[in-house]
Amino acid sequence: MTWLALRQFRAAGAAMAAVVLVLVAVLLATGLGTTDYTQLDVVYTVTLIGVTALPVLIAIFVAVPMVTRELETGTHSLVWNQTVTRKRWLATKFAVGLPAAVVAAGALSLAATWWAGPLDAQDAWNADAVPPRISPAVFMARGLAPFGYAAFAYALGIAVAVLVRRTVAAMALTLVLFVAVQLAVPFLVRPYLLAPVEETVAITEANVGEIRGTPDGLESVGVIEPDRAWTLTNETVDAQGAAVGSLREVAGLGCLTGPQPVPPAHESLVGCLVRLDELGYQQRLVYHPDSHFWALHGIEAGFFLALSALLAWFSFRRINHLS
Amino acid sequence: MTVLRATNLGLRYTKRRWALAGCELDVPAGHVAGLVGPNGAGKSTLLNLAAGMLRPTEGTIEVCGGIPGSGTDQLAKVGYVAQNTPLYAGLTVAEHLRLGASLNPRWDADLARRRIERIGLDPNQAAGRLSGGQRAQLALTIGIAKRPELLLLDEPVAALDPLARRDFLRDLMEAVAEQGLSVLMSSHLIADLERVCDYLVVLVDSRVRLTGEVENLLAVHHRLSGPRRDVDDLPDGQRIVSARHTDRQTTLCVRSENALFDPLWTVGELTLEDLVLEYLSTPEATRPALEVLR
Numbered sequence: 001m002t003w004l005a006l007r008q009f010r011a012a013g014a015a016m017a018a019v020v021l022v023l024v025a026v027l028l029a030t031g032l033g034t035t036d037y038t039q040l041d042v043v044y045t046v047t048l049i050g051v052t053a054l055p056v057l058i059a060i061f062v063a064v065p066m067v068t069r070e071l072e073t074g075t076h077s078l079v080w081n082q083t084v085t086r087k088r089w090l091a092t093k094f095a096v097g098l099p100a101a102v103v104a105a106g107a108l109s110l111a112a113t114w115w116a117g118p119l120d121a122q123d124a125w126n127a128d129a130v131p132p133r134i135s136p137a138v139f140m141a142r143g144l145a146p147f148g149y150a151a152f153a154y155a156l157g158i159a160v161a162v163l164v165r166r167t168v169a170a171m172a173l174t175l176v177l178f179v180a181v182q183l184a185v186p187f188l189v190r191p192y193l194l195a196p197v198e199e200t201v202a203i204t205e206a207n208v209g210e211i212r213g214t215p216d217g218l219e220s221v222g223v224i225e226p227d228r229a230w231t232l233t234n235e236t237v238d239a240q241g242a243a244v245g246s247l248r249e250v251a252g253l254g255c256l257t258g259p260q261p262v263p264p265a266h267e268s269l270v271g272c273l274v275r276l277d278e279l280g281y282q283q284r285l286v287y288h289p290d291s292h293f294w295a296l297h298g299i300e301a302g303f304f305l306a307l308s309a310l311l312a313w314f315s316f317r318r319i320n321h322l323s
Numbered sequence: 324m325t326v327l328r329a330t331n332l333g334l335r336y337t338k339r340r341w342a343l344a345g346c347e348l349d350v351p352a353g354h355v356a357g358l359v360g361p362n363g364a365g366k367s368t369l370l371n372l373a374a375g376m377l378r379p380t381e382g383t384i385e386v387c388g389g390i391p392g393s394g395t396d397q398l399a400k401v402g403y404v405a406q407n408t409p410l411y412a413g414l415t416v417a418e419h420l421r422l423g424a425s426l427n428p429r430w431d432a433d434l435a436r437r438r439i440e441r442i443g444l445d446p447n448q449a450a451g452r453l454s455g456g457q458r459a460q461l462a463l464t465i466g467i468a469k470r471p472e473l474l475l476l477d478e479p480v481a482a483l484d485p486l487a488r489r490d491f492l493r494d495l496m497e498a499v500a501e502q503g504l505s506v507l508m509s510s511h512l513i514a515d516l517e518r519v520c521d522y523l524v525v526l527v528d529s530r531v532r533l534t535g536e537v538e539n540l541l542a543v544h545h546r547l548s549g550p551r552r553d554v555d556d557l558p559d560g561q562r563i564v565s566a567r568h569t570d571r572q573t574t575l576c577v578r579s580e581n582a583l584f585d586p587l588w589t590v591g592e593l594t595l596e597d598l599v600l601e602y603l604s605t606p607e608a609t610r611p612a613l614e615v616l617r
Contacts, residue, residue, distance in 0.1 A: 001425065001426060003421070003422070003425050004422050004425070004426070007414065007418065008411075008413075073409060073411075073412065074405060074406075074407060074409030075409045075410065075411050077374075077376060077403065077405040077409055078405070078409050078410065078411075078462070078465070079422075079426070080375075080376065081374055081376075081398065081401070081402065081403040081405075082398070082422075082423065082426035082427050082465075082469065083395050083398045083399040083426055083427045083428055083429070083469070084395065084398065084426045085394065085395060085398070320378075321378075323371065323376050323377045
């Protein structure tokens with residue numbers, strides 16, 4: 001059984017290995033001893049896209065066809081009628097491809113993490129600063145999480161293939177589901193994997209980084225966010241600690257309330273901030289600092305591995321209902 | 324010994340449509356059994372149920388003493404060559420044999436190699452480039468070298484030209500003689516079945532219409548012809564399978580365990596093909612009446 005699965009996996013596995021090896025080689029060639037990254041923004045972007053896309057590409061082009069092509073060409077009825085159970089057939093599909101997918105995606109991710117290390121470590125005020133590595137835009141292309149993504153994508157591909165049975169439809173559904181999960185996780189799951197840092201700071205002219213308003217008046221302010229952190233919340237709270245929706249509703253603020261010139265005068269803005277502080281308003285910050293990076297990665301990888309196990313369980317349950 | 328026993332076996336594939344219903348079968352071991360019926364009668368369904376590819380909606384099916392698809396012991400006992408003889412297009416002939424060897428503990432490598440040599444297949448040829456006849460032969464080789472007790476074949480010769488068909492059936496008969504395995508084979512081609520089958524199962528409209536050893540079936544079915552007359556007054560023990568009337572003559576196909584003595588009729592024998600056609604072409608006359616009575 002393993003021989004057959006390996007034989008079927010051969011071409012796809014070789015292609016997968018080739019892509020990863022080429023990308024890793026490029027990263028090594030451009031990353032070793034480099035201090036000046038200004039000419040390398042193409043490599044940076046390709047790496048970001050490559051690590052993000054590799055798990056789902058493996059799922060679509062390796063995992064899905066591994067099952068659907070047998071169902072479409074009817075070879076499943078050949079192999080299921082040898083002295084081997086369907087469960088073992090399915091187990092081999094997992095055993096052959098999934099570790100390879102995890103290793104490929106993980107290796108590329110670690111190479112990217114190493115390559116982009118000096119860039120990711122830059123402070124935000126640096127001229128060619130990139131998004132911090134813990135921010136959602138970069139997070140999924142670094143560290144340990146791609147190990148979990150690869151396992152999840154592969155298990156998703158197999159489960160969808162078992163369910164849908166047609167190659168193209170299963171590919172499309174796998175892609176849609178994977179993208180949906182990857183879009184949802186940064187908002188619905190990742191913030192809660194680890195307790196974020198919470199702090200409440202005074203609003204001063206020095207630390208306010210952002211003032212938003214309409215011609216009708218002041219809307220909200222934001223303080224300068226911690227460096228290299230992933231800020232979840234940056235909101236004004238009153239003396240009791242309750243969040244303020246719009247600063248226009250603050251009683252007794254008495255500044256920037258009516259129609260204003262655009263932009264408003266500097267003095268009136270500063271006066272407004274001082275007044276907010278006097279009334280006991282503060283700014284609440286909730287964020288994951290850069291020090292949470294590896295812990296978040298470990299937990300998220302575990303979360304995706306658990307999802308993969310669930311999908312595998314589903315596939316094994318479904319396989320006996322196929323014909 | 325029974326090689327396939329079905330009790331009230333049924334498979335429903337949509338809410339109202341039954342692919343197979345109320346199937347009662349008891350096929351003894353050691354036969355080459357032919358499974359005939361029109362398209363959509365449930366032949367493939369029955370074979371798929373016997374192989375364990377499908378699970379019955381109702382009733383039970385027992386193959387070689389076990390439940391189909393219930394585990395490796397059962398899988399080892401039953402060989403199945405599906406319709407269109409699916410093979411891995413990218414694998415060579417030799418790789419298919421290797422696949423068979425690695426997936427079957429009872430694999431007979433010698434037998435497989437000898438058969439491939441005799442058929443004249445190039446071991447290094449990809450299965451995707453084989454002709455229909457060669458594909459069928461390779462699939463049959465895998466099925467036989469597995470050394471099952473029962474070999475299920477779904478329309479194995481449908482795609483073959485007459486010569487390839489003859490070779491295929493001759494090979495099958497040789498394997499049956501050498502290994503003493505039982506075969507259940509579906510086919511449209513009654514002439515082919517006539518050559519190789521000694522047991523017959525006729526499926527019509529998802530139901531078993533006729534089953535038994537070919538010799539016995541031929542012995543109890545007779546063709547009667549005589550002057551035109553009403554045919555409700557046949558003696559006990561005789562059952563009309565079909566009746567045809569012209570202006571002056573009536574021809575009947577009758578099932579009777581006893582000898583026929585009515586001097587009015589000329590009694591003739593039926594060939595297997597005649598017999599099958601009589602059953603396929605006439606609706607089951609007794610059933611609606613019975614259902615009304617119930």
